[in-house]
Amino acid sequence: MSEENMEASSRRRRRVQRLKKCIILTVLFFIFLPTVLCVVLFVKMYNMDKYLRQLSERVDILTEETAEQQDMLRELLESRQVIGQGKQMESETSREPAGYEVAVSEPEPGPAEPVVTVEDEKVTEPAETEEPTVHKVYLTFDDGPSSNTGKILDILDRYDVKATFFVVGKESEADKEALVQIVERGHTLGMHSYSHKYAEIYSSEEEFAADFEKLRSYLEEVTGVTCDVYRFPGGSSNTVSSLDMHVFMNYLDSQGVRFFDWNVSSGDASSTQLSAATLAKNATRGIEKQDTSIILMHDAAGKPTTVEALPTIIENILAMENTVILPITEETEPVQHIQQDNN
Ligand code: ZN
Numbered sequence: 001m002s003e004e005n006m007e008a009s010s011r012r013r014r015r016v017q018r019l020k021k022c023i024i025l026t027v028l029f030f031i032f033l034p035t036v037l038c039v040v041l042f043v044k045m046y047n048m049d050k051y052l053r054q055l056s057e058r059v060d061i062l063t064e065e066t067a068e069q070q071d072m073l074r075e076l077l078e079s080r081q082v083i084g085q086g087k088q089m090e091s092e093t094s095r096e097p098a099g100y101e102v103a104v105s106e107p108e109p110g111p112a113e114p115v116v117t118v119e120d121e122k123v124t125e126p127a128e129t130e131e132p133t134v135h136k137v138y139l140t141f142d143d144g145p146s147s148n149t150g151k152i153l154d155i156l157d158r159y160d161v162k163a164t165f166f167v168v169g170k171e172s173e174a175d176k177e178a179l180v181q182i183v184e185r186g187h188t189l190g191m192h193s194y195s196h197k198y199a200e201i202y203s204s205e206e207e208f209a210a211d212f213e214k215l216r217s218y219l220e221e222v223t224g225v226t227c228d229v230y231r232f233p234g235g236s237s238n239t240v241s242s243l244d245m246h247v248f249m250n251y252l253d254s255q256g257v258r259f260f261d262w263n264v265s266s267g268d269a270s271s272t273q274l275s276a277a278t279l280a281k282n283a284t285r286g287i288e289k290q291d292t293s294i295i296l297m298h299d300a301a302g303k304p305t306t307v308e309a310l311p312t313i314i315e316n317i318l319a320m321e322n323t324v325i326l327p328i329t330e331e332t333e334p335v336q337h338i339q340q341d342n343n
Contacts, residue, residue, distance in 0.1 A: 003119070023187045075201065106269045108332045135323040137293045139163035140262060142192050142231060142304075145170055145178035151307045153178075153185055154298055159314045162327035163187050164260075166231040167298060169194035169215050172320030176222050188327040190229040190260070191215050198233060202241035208248050212255070229328055230259045237261070237337035249340050260328060261337040262296035266313075268306045269298060276308035282310065287323065294328075 012331075141152060144167050156163055167180050167189065182189055193201050194215035201211045220226050227290075231254055232238060234244050236259060252259055267274050267281040279297075287293045295313075297306050317325055326332070 028270050041273060044322045051230065084147055085249050126324055132322045133289060133291055135287060135293065136332075137287055137295065137317050137322065137323060137325045138260075138328055139295055139297065140166060140190075140231070140260070140326060140328070141297050141299035142166045143168060143196065145156075145175045145182070146299050146301045147174070148301060148303070148307050149178035149182070151301055152310060153181055153187075155307070155310045155314070156187070157185060159311070159318065161318075161325040163325075164229070164328040165192040166192035166260075167215075167219070167299075168192050168228075168257065169218055179219065179222050183225050186327070188225060188229065189219060189225050190328065191219070191257075193229045193233050194218070196233050198238070198240040201233065202243060202248070204243065204249050205251055209251055212251070219333065228257050228330075229259050231258060231261070235337055237262050245338055246340070249338070253340065257336055259336065260294060260332075260334050262294040263290065263335045264293045264295040266295060266297045266309070268303050269296070269333075273303070273305055276305045276312065279305055279309035280312040283313045284292050287317060288320050292335060296340070 139156075139161070141163060144152075144165055149165075153161075165187055167179065167182075179189070191212070194211045195201060201208050216227055232245070232248065234240055238245070238251065241248075249259065264283060264286060266279045268279050283297065285296050287295075297310075299306070314325065317323055
């Protein structure tokens with residue numbers, strides 16, 4: 001081989017080498033770039049997640065503080081009722097995947113008769129009543145079914161008391177079985193919306209009706225029961241609905257369905273888990289002073305202290321004089337935070 005040829009071939013080799021290097025670098029660059037981008041995005045996401053969690057914690061704290069203040073206010077108002085003026089405040093707060101709900105009740109103390117709030121009844125209760133009033137207590141569980149439903153049902157069975165479950169649309173086999181058990185063991189099955197997503201159900205009457213229909217027919221299909229009682233997610237006095245709640249109240253009325261709020265709150269809606277002792281104390285507070293007490297509790301997997309508190313709650317109520325625990329039925333006087341138009 002001539003020197004010229006050798007020179008040319010070595011040049012070619014070098015060129016090929018260079019080209020190879022170029023290709024490898026390009027490939028590496030395109031591997032490297034998405035990796036870096038991924039890392040950057042991951043860090044950003046992590047920070048955002050942390051920030052969201054901090055925000056959510058702050059919301060929880062604020063929510064709890066609000067609940068405490070409302071409780072204090074409630075006690076204050078209750079003491080004022082003795083001199084003839086009734087007003088009550090209750091709150092339900094709960095954190096859902098889609099956000100959180102805050103409900104505040106401000107029942108008008110007006111003299112409307114068919115839907116009488118417990119407070120009104122209390123005010124007009126004459127002192128000279130001879131016969132002892134039977135205090136009716138209703139245990140209600142929202143947001144179920146859950147992995148706790150079975151435990152709750154067993155406790156209720158143990159004390160032979162019936163309760164009311166305001167359920168949402170959960171369709172696993174275990175949930176279906178829990179729904180059947182609620183009915184078979186003699187409890188009242190109530191509705192609490194299919195999705196429990198405020199932004200959806202409270203966006204229009206059509207959305208509300210569709211959600212209502214979906215849950216009602218689902219429950220009918222699973223249990224054979226056509227439900228006629230409803231609890232609004234967040235209560236009728238919630239502050240999250242974009243529409244006047246009367247729109248939905250009237251819709252329920254047109255469907256022959258009554259809604260029930262509550263006038264005793266266990267406090268288990270708080271995302272900061274309260275102890276069983278605190279829940280039991282909250283759930284039985286003021287019962288002996290009211291003719292009708294509807295206690296708000298939750299049947300949710302993340303609320304073990306509700307299950308833990310339940311035996312104490314039942315025992316304490318059963319120990320009260322002239323007090324009975326009942327499931328919600330047609331005869332039950334509803335407790336409603338907001339009065340219905342047509343009543
Ligand atoms: Zn709820």
